[in-house]
Amino acid sequence: MKPLYVWIAMIGWTVIALWIAAAARRKMRPGASEFFIGGRRMAGFVSGMTYAATTYSAFMLVGLVGLTYRSGVGALGFEMTYLIFTVLLLLTFGPRFWIVGNWYGHITPPELLAHRYHSQWVAVIAAAISFFMLIPYAAVQLMGMGFLVDGITGGQIPFMVGVLIMAGLSGFSALYAGMRSVAWTDAFQAVTMMATSIIALLFTIYHFFGSPAMLAATAAEKTPELLKFTWSPGLFIGLTLPWAFFALTNPQVSQRMYIPDSIVSLRRMVIYFSVFGFLYTIISTLFGLEAAIVIPGLENPDKAMPHLLGRVPVSLGVILFVGIFAAATSTLGSIILTLSSLFARDIAKHFYPGIEDNTERWLGRVVILCLLAACIVFAWFQPGLITVISSMASGGLLVMAPAIVGAFFWRRATAAGALTSMGLGGILTAVMYLADIYPLGWWPSVWGGAFTLVLFAGVSLITTPPEDADRFIAAVEQELVDWRFRVWGAKKRTGTPKRNHI
Amino acid sequence: MRGLHFLVILVIITAIDLLVPYFFIGGIASLGASYLFWTVLTLAVIVFAVIYTSQWGRRS
Numbered sequence: 001m002k003p004l005y006v007w008i009a010m011i012g013w014t015v016i017a018l019w020i021a022a023a024a025r026r027k028m029r030p031g032a033s034e035f036f037i038g039g040r041r042m043a044g045f046v047s048g049m050t051y052a053a054t055t056y057s058a059f060m061l062v063g064l065v066g067l068t069y070r071s072g073v074g075a076l077g078f079e080m081t082y083l084i085f086t087v088l089l090l091l092t093f094g095p096r097f098w099i100v101g102n103w104y105g106h107i108t109p110p111e112l113l114a115h116r117y118h119s120q121w122v123a124v125i126a127a128a129i130s131f132f133m134l135i136p137y138a139a140v141q142l143m144g145m146g147f148l149v150d151g152i153t154g155g156q157i158p159f160m161v162g163v164l165i166m167a168g169l170s171g172f173s174a175l176y177a178g179m180r181s182v183a184w185t186d187a188f189q190a191v192t193m194m195a196t197s198i199i200a201l202l203f204t205i206y207h208f209f210g211s212p213a214m215l216a217a218t219a220a221e222k223t224p225e226l227l228k229f230t231w232s233p234g235l236f237i238g239l240t241l242p243w244a245f246f247a248l249t250n251p252q253v254s255q256r257m258y259i260p261d262s263i264v265s266l267r268r269m270v271i272y273f274s275v276f277g278f279l280y281t282i283i284s285t286l287f288g289l290e291a292a293i294v295i296p297g298l299e300n301p302d303k304a305m306p307h308l309l310g311r312v313p314v315s316l317g318v319i320l321f322v323g324i325f326a327a328a329t330s331t332l333g334s335i336i337l338t339l340s341s342l343f344a345r346d347i348a349k350h351f352y353p354g355i356e357d358n359t360e361r362w363l364g365r366v367v368i369l370c371l372l373a374a375c376i377v378f379a380w381f382q383p384g385l386i387t388v389i390s391s392m393a394s395g396g397l398l399v400m401a402p403a404i405v406g407a408f409f410w411r412r413a414t415a416a417g418a419l420t421s422m423g424l425g426g427i428l429t430a431v432m433y434l435a436d437i438y439p440l441g442w443w444p445s446v447w448g449g450a451f452t453l454v455l456f457a458g459v460s461l462i463t464t465p466p467e468d469a470d471r472f473i474a475a476v477e478q479e480l481v482d483w484r485f486r487v488w489g490a491k492k493r494t495g496t497p498k499r500n501h502i
Numbered sequence: 503m504r505g506l507h508f509l510v511i512l513v514i515i516t517a518i519d520l521l522v523p524y525f526f527i528g529g530i531a532s533l534g535a536s537y538l539f540w541t542v543l544t545l546a547v548i549v550f551a552v553i554y555t556s557q558w559g560r561r562s
Binding site: 073074076077080081083084085087088090091092095216219220224225227228229230233236262263264266267270271274275278281282285408409483484485 | 505508511512515516519520523524527528529530531532533534535536537540541543544545547548551552554555557558559560
């Protein structure tokens with residue numbers, strides 16, 4: 001594809017995104033809550049689409065296409081298993097985060113942990129782990145963009161140019177109007193991602209194969225091994241386990257459980273996201289199968305999608321390119337905004353409790369710039385395969401899962417249990433990944449997750465839980481019953497709820 | 503959703519999600535095998551979510 005077309009697509013799309021960001025800024029009110037979570041005033045559609053655009057990134061149309069290209073239907077199983085877990089986690093934890101966030105004015109997920117465990121250090125450790133693990137994951141988005149522009153222009157637009165353009169756009173959106181700007185552009189990006197990928201998929205199916213039935217028949221004839229499930233249990237569980245708890249452990253998505261403006265919007269967020277994820281997963285894996293048939297023998301599977309783009313008419317290639325550009329940009333913007341809120345609320349405020357709202361926003365903006373610089377440096381070194389890096393990031397964040405689940409479901413859970421499990425579990429998982437240690441063929445995420453769980457339970461049992469743990473859990477459960485979040489096993493309450501501000 | 507219900511549903515679905523492809527249909531070279539299975543299973547969970555959340559917010 002000629003570089004001119006790619007430049008026109010990127011500039012045109014950037015102008016629209018900037019216009020949306022400017023519109024969002026006009027709606028922005030003062031305060032840290034407004035900047036970091038949109039003042040909890042997001043409607044259902046925007047909430048669902050920002051959740052989807054944050055979750056689904058360049059990984060889908062670059063990494064997942066490559067994974068399907070290389071290893072077949074197991075890639076679909078891995079991604080669908082993630083989606084199943086996420087839907088169930090949102091049904092269970094979405095209302096709990098939303099209720100507690102409203103009650104106590106939490107802005108970041110670690111604030112919830114600090115409140116429940118009565119320890120600000122729990123929030124500091126959770127925020128530190130998030131920083132350590134999410135910077136590589138954010139850089140992966142930049143790398144995806146770099147690979148893409150480099151691949152489809154035959155190297156005429158270099159890797160680092162794509163990286164820098166995307167970093168600039170994501171940074172501007174987050175800096176300009178915070179969550180409102182990011183969420184609105186995410187909604188536009190999500191619609192762009194879905195529309196462009198459906199158009200491109202339909203075209204490529206009919207262009208290369210004649211019909212969906214012929215695609216299925218050709219795949220069975222030419223790439224039968226890709227239609228068989230050939231992944232070892234170690235690979236499947238090792239890759240899937242960290243992603244399965246992504247909705248809880250990744251603060252850029254769990255923070256979005258705070259943003260819906262009502263229960264109806266919360267419900268719509270869950271449903272819109274689920275449908276989006278379902279369709280987008282099918283689309284991405286079908287692209288992978290198509291690429292395996294049309295352009296077999298690629299050494300680097302992450303370049304399957306750029307090569308496929310080179311085989312379609314220019315207009316269609318540009319459309320699909322815009323979709324991938326949107327996916328990568330939206331995820332990066334959300335991650336850096338969330339990390340900036342974690343720094344301002346959970347780390348800086350711990351050491352300087354007197355920080356005012358405006359200072360928090362200013363601090364957040366400085367952190368956004370620093371994070372972008374760190375991501376650009378990381379992308380410059382281009383480490384490993386995109387899929388493996390993404391899973392490493394989620395594998396590390398998995399160590400937060402026991403503390404988050406325990407906060408809502410286990411009265412005996414303690415701050416000491418949370419701190420030791422996250423700290424030591426995080427160190428163990430990171431060392432195993434970095435040293436490439438896979439005992440008995442199982443991935444570091446599996447060992448790290450098991451170690452964290454045992455440590456959390458063991459330390460909690462020998463330490464004293466907060467005095468109000470019972471009351472906290474009981475109050476949340478009662479509110480769930482009152483608002484019919486719990487359909488089964490709900491005992492009808494007598495009297496009136498203690499809190500009416502939801 | 504209550505914690506116990508969540509756990510039970512999660513265990514059942516995870517067992518189905520893993521055991522069916524590994525022991526029954528993983529070796530079939532067709533889009534109508536593992537690919538269709540995971541697609542239908544996920545769709546069933548989404549339909550469940552739509553039904554389950556229909557009561558949310560209707561104060562008891």
